[in-house]
Amino acid sequence: MAETMSGAAAGKKRLTAADVVPGASTARAGKLGGNPYLPEICTVREIIQETPNIRTFRLTFDDPEVQKSFSFLPGQVGQFGVFGVGESTFAITSRPSETEYIQFSVMKAGEVTSAIHQLSLGDKAGVRAPMGCGFPVEAWKGKRILYVMGGIGSAALKATIEYTIEHRVDYEGISILYGATAPENFTYQYDIDQWQKRDDIDLTLTIDRECDGWQCDVGLVPHVLERMNPTPENTIAITCGPPIMIKFALMSFKKLGFSDEQTYTTLEKRMKCGIGICGRCNVGPKYVCVDGPVFSLAELRELPDEL
């Protein structure tokens, strides 16, 4: 009679209800110490209209202890939602060094994002964060980082950009290529202004078509990228944006000689639990919510073709 006690149980400790603080979120009690389904209650403190359909929300945790102890890795995400409507996954777009608030940038598109866009100052929201894996910024020390982004893709890379800028001396170079359909569709204009003033960041902004008063580049991101002709030598390439832009950007990276190990992107999927349990956000054996959303191209090649 075959009996196989197989599984993750083999040799690994299994938690019991006694290990978990009842009624505490994971932000309060740690990833394995709390209830991962329980959001922290947050208050909307600031709303910035980035573009006609993108708003940035700055929230504070109502629990001051959580606000004080909260930290995240660049590239990590959170489940931000409205009680009564639902939650969605968003990249945390505040600086990792920011202690006063947590920030998400939200494009109005569906059920949850529309409800989020109806939030006013002082309203309550739920946050479950941080989740997912971030970008391996430690391993990238000493390298040049090339960020290539379009539209709302900037949100996925914002925290990482800020982190690498804050730790500028640790990186050989920072280049940012940011494309939008039109001048009013750039997010984080206020931060872009600061980046433009620095001489230790290589910043290229581009819009799709000529426009009166536009001083920077014109052209689709992949074309501009190839014009820039960045060297793959000691460089990490990261891209995020609309699917069609990612597709062509990845092709351009390949053309420019970037290897799969040097190229990174973020995936998105329909998500519900955000903690790798409900089963739906998988690409093959990997869950985008916990094994991602950051993936290198080398990792993606191992996965079944079902993006």
Added chain:
Amino acid sequence: MTIKYLAQDQLAAFLAHLAERARVVAPISEDGVVLFRNWEPGRQVDLEVLLAKQAPKEFMFPQTEEYLKFSYRMDTPVVDESAPPAGASDDGQVEAALPHEVIEVQAENAAPAQIIFGLRPCDARGFVQMDQVFGGYGGFYFDPLYNAKREATTLLAVTCRDPRSTCFCTAIGGCPAGHEGVDALFTQVDGGFTVEPLTEKGEAATDFAALRDASEGEAAEAAEVKVQATTRVDVPFEIDGVRDNLKANFEGTSWQDLCLRCISCGTCTYVCPSCYCFSVNDSLVETKGERYRVWDNCFNPTYTLETSGHNPREKKVNRFRNRFSHKFWYYQDKYDSLLCSGCGRCIMHCPTRIDIREVLRVMGAPAGVPEAAGAASNSAELPATDGKEA
């Protein structure tokens, strides 16, 4: 732990004894339909039919489970007229204290003691398999909802004396008298059951006066029942290599042929002892609401539908491929465990009898199909506004 014996005519008394301390659930027939239902004195447990229509997973993992309750209200701060106004500007004007939103959120997790009697070893094994994803092993998240119920539940399984032709537990490491997940194993013999407590919970549940030590003859009969049952379970495919072949055959065209008669419902998933995928929704009526999880299934056409309209598994064949790949490859890679215990319910209840054994025989065998190209290289398949083939 010694083997005990319970006479058939003592079964009702035994269950009544259990019912004093916990909710007792057992396979019970109503209008010819056997489901796990609440047992009360007077109800007949049906152990003649091998499998209840549904696995008992709903007792650890309810189909609908409200896990957050919340209510909104508005708070209008009271202004104390006598005190100096806070926030008064230089010219003495008082800032109005604005009403603001307050929300109360409460986590819910009811887990009363329960005992499931009459499940089969494959049902119990399904729980062990689900433990991997819910259980917080080795750094994965811990699901307090499932685990509270899991810890509060005792599983008293009954050996499958007469396996069905659709059973295949032994092909994947199980057994009609298997112990995985079982707190106490009952085996039907002449006049009653032998009873083997296997865990502390099993010992506690079988601490009942009418359970005496089994005689040598009774123990031998039980052993024989188990051996006979095990030899009669079909081994329809070789499990070794299935994982690697599913990966190699990901782009194989046979998936299309295998899924032709599938109607893409959720029956197989919902009757399965180990399928666990769920969705989360909120409900709000005026100021009060809940967040709840509810069973979902990967055949649901909206399962992976993104807000942008893109759906990676728009086509039925891709959803079909996902279920088998999840159970025999993805879950294996992530948790080192299969997600199937060979009960055969999916075959019995599928409206068109899609046969998991056939699928694994075909797609789990080497087929000479070239290794599937990786995701990123197949740039032609990156999301676009296609997929609407109708």
Added chain:
Amino acid sequence: MSRQDEIRELARVALSTGRVDYFIGWREAYNPSEVVPAFVDEPDSVDQLVWNDLCAHNLTTFLKRKMNDRPNAKVGICVKGCDSRTLVALMQENLVDRERLYVVGVPCDGLVDRRKLEKEFSDEIIDITTSNGTVSVTTHQGLTRDFPKADYLLAACGWCRYKNAVYADDVAGPPAEEADRHAKPVWTDVEAFEALSDGERDAMLEEIFATCIRCFACINVCPVCYCWDQCVNRSRRPELVSQKVDAKGNLVFQMVHMLHVAGRCPSCGACDRACPVEIPLSLLHRKMNKEIYDMFEFEPGAKLDEMPVFQCFKIEDAFGD
């Protein structure tokens, strides 16, 4: 030639002449007591096709969009009388391309209710054969018992007036003798349901829908349910049917399904047979069809040149009382 041989021959010819790219019929599954839909694309493989008293599946569901998506394929299909009415319903709405269809009508004298037979045994049934009005059932452990077929017919077959297909390109064998289609339909099961008091009816519905698991088998197997991801029962924006699975919500779910197929559903019974927990869905659909018949004297899918009753109106239409 038996009807089974007729079907095989018609399929063989259709495949070998290229009249169809594939042919949908019935075949045995993992044992002779289980019959499932068959998809045959080679003339040499037609011998897998069977015709017997277990061929209950309504195959026309495989013609609807997003089921098997081969938009330009030419398809051959077997239909019984009841199945042909859902085919006609699809044709009335221009949802199938008649040019690419080859329809083989299969006259039918009634099929055996496998579930009713299952309740006679606790063991698994592995073989069912019928001959001369007797059904012989064999179980996994070797027990064989005989039953009179007349007592174990599918309920739908008991009052069937459409034993021959209402639409077919070819017919597999001689027609079956059928009751007069112009006679009033039989509604005894529905009348029994109507005779219940409100309280009794509520209790009955509560009880049966408490076991529903929202698997969507009834919806997906239905040939005239084709909304898939746009189904009202799945709608998120707005949420129209609660996604909580409880008796009340499940009843609303089923009523949505019923009302949306009203006028196109001939009570073929596919939903009933697909339901894993054996909810008597056919009874409710027949109740709906009785109402439609009483109001409009309309029988869904009976005549190709008719419009479905809720897609059109006449000035004289009854307005209810």
